[in-house]
Amino acid sequence: MSRPTKQIHLAAHFPGVNNTTVWSDPAAGSQIEFSSFAHLARAAERAKFDFFFLAEGLRLREQNGRIHDLDVVGRPDTFTVLAALAAVTERLGLAGTINSTFNEPYEVARQFASLDHLSAGRAAWNVVTSWDAFTGENFRRGGYLAEQDRYERARRFLHTAWELFDSWRGDEIVADKDTGQFLGEPRPGAFAHHDSFFDISGQFNVPRSPQGRPVIFQAGDSDAGREFAASSADAIFSRHSTFEDGQAFYADIKGRLAKFGRRPDQLVVLPAATFVLGDTDAEARERAEVIRHQQVSGATAILFAEQLWNRDLSAYDPDGPVPEVDPLPGENTISKGRASVRMFDDRLATARRWRELGEAKKLSLREVVIEVTGRQSFIGSAATVAETINRFVQEDASDGFILVPHIVPGGLDEFADQVVPLLQERGVFRAEYTGTTLREHLGLELPG
Numbered sequence: 001m002s003r004p005t006k007q008i009h010l011a012a013h014f015p016g017v018n019n020t021t022v023w024s025d026p027a028a029g030s031q032i033e034f035s036s037f038a039h040l041a042r043a044a045e046r047a048k049f050d051f052f053f054l055a056e057g058l059r060l061r062e063q064n065g066r067i068h069d070l071d072v073v074g075r076p077d078t079f080t081v082l083a084a085l086a087a088v089t090e091r092l093g094l095a096g097t098i099n100s101t102f103n104e105p106y107e108v109a110r111q112f113a114s115l116d117h118l119s120a121g122r123a124a125w126n127v128v129t130s131w132d133a134f135t136g137e138n139f140r141r142g143g144y145l146a147e148q149d150r151y152e153r154a155r156r157f158l159h160t161a162w163e164l165f166d167s168w169r170g171d172e173i174v175a176d177k178d179t180g181q182f183l184g185e186p187r188p189g190a191f192a193h194h195d196s197f198f199d200i201s202g203q204f205n206v207p208r209s210p211q212g213r214p215v216i217f218q219a220g221d222s223d224a225g226r227e228f229a230a231s232s233a234d235a236i237f238s239r240h241s242t243f244e245d246g247q248a249f250y251a252d253i254k255g256r257l258a259k260f261g262r263r264p265d266q267l268v269v270l271p272a273a274t275f276v277l278g279d280t281d282a283e284a285r286e287r288a289e290v291i292r293h294q295q296v297s298g299a300t301a302i303l304f305a306e307q308l309w310n311r312d313l314s315a316y317d318p319d320g321p322v323p324e325v326d327p328l329p330g331e332n333t334i335s336k337g338r339a340s341v342r343m344f345d346d347r348l349a350t351a352r353r354w355r356e357l358g359e360a361k362k363l364s365l366r367e368v369v370i371e372v373t374g375r376q377s378f379i380g381s382a383a384t385v386a387e388t389i390n391r392f393v394q395e396d397a398s399d400g401f402i403l404v405p406h407i408v409p410g411g412l413d414e415f416a417d418q419v420v421p422l423l424q425e426r427g428v429f430r431a432e433y434t435g436t437t438l439r440e441h442l443g444l445e446l447p448g
Ligand SMILES: Cc1cc2nc3c(=O)[nH]c(=O)nc-3n(C[C@H](O)[C@H](O)[C@H](O)COP(=O)(O)O)c2cc1C
Pocket: 054, 055, 056, 057, 097, 099, 127, 128, 129, 130, 131, 219, 220, 221, 222, 223, 224, 225, 226, 237, 238, 239, 272, 339, 340, 341
């Protein structure tokens, strides 16, 4: 028996503070002005996307003792941006990445419950643990948690936040103007939570929000991160965007749900993906090459190589060969504030591979970096890209994608205008929103 056709989920990631965002293109705009956020959100809503997504970075990254200048493009506060977007959109979900290492459950629960109210049920929380003490130096407790403890704190943090959300059932406010009775019970929002991380009690002061609890995302990729997602998240944001890798990740994560008493459809798998469109596949490939060269300038190639070599390579010529010198082993000390997921497992072997590739294909260091780092996920005409995305979803490499345009604010426009109508024609993507909340867009049940 053939199974029903899956509906694709799509989201718009405001491109982040990193080198893949091309700021030097004449069409590139501000990364921090509200008009840029609003433009991308409106394009996503016009295309009936499920949600808009913001990552979080809490410290300017440094490399080799200097501020990584490509990162200095601005990263305003998540809640402020999403609350402002709630006012200029009506149906689009609003997902924010907020870490559980440096915050407190009471404040985060208040912020998400408030966003869920202001947006009439469109809030989502991507619970990340963050990874480095360097970022932690910004905060009162510093980077005090060992890696394995961060997920334990995350689990307890999320459960505490759920207790706060659930401290209101939703029927406490009577607001009877005739009798003058406002509350139906004397002490709503009562909570008391005591464990080794949190020791809090009181009255939560935001009444139950439209979704009850915001949609929960998880993004960590380790075994502990995947277990956390399988036990507690409604959706997982991953980096596994190629077909085979995506299928393997999908099978792994969906296979973990049963032991937590959950069904496969209770966790939506959404890898990050990039795209380049053209009138023909050949033209898209040409554009993709141009974009890769914009993304990896000579200076960027050296910075990338330094992250692998873990040493100062500023004296090297990016248009010359891959450096002969070996990487420094051990913990990466040259680059601070970048996700550990970007770090390289075996530096010596990877550097050897880069050298061999350079020699075999007669490529400069810059060209090798262009070749080995972050290629675009979907390259082709609108028809090709629509067909490929649909195949990935129908064949369980994902349930959809969080699309990361390479340029703001207009990077999603072509996709919205050209690819989405083709997906709608195929009947695999909504032509109109059928629900009002993000839970409804994602096909998730309301929490009990
Ligand atoms: C796709 C993806 C996106 C992530 N986005 C963020 C982010 O925006 N902010 C952040 O602090 N950490 C982010 N992380 C890092 C995770 O929170 C986590 O700290 C890190 O991956 C280490 O956990 P792990 O070993 O389970 O992967 C992201 C991780 C992944 C895989």
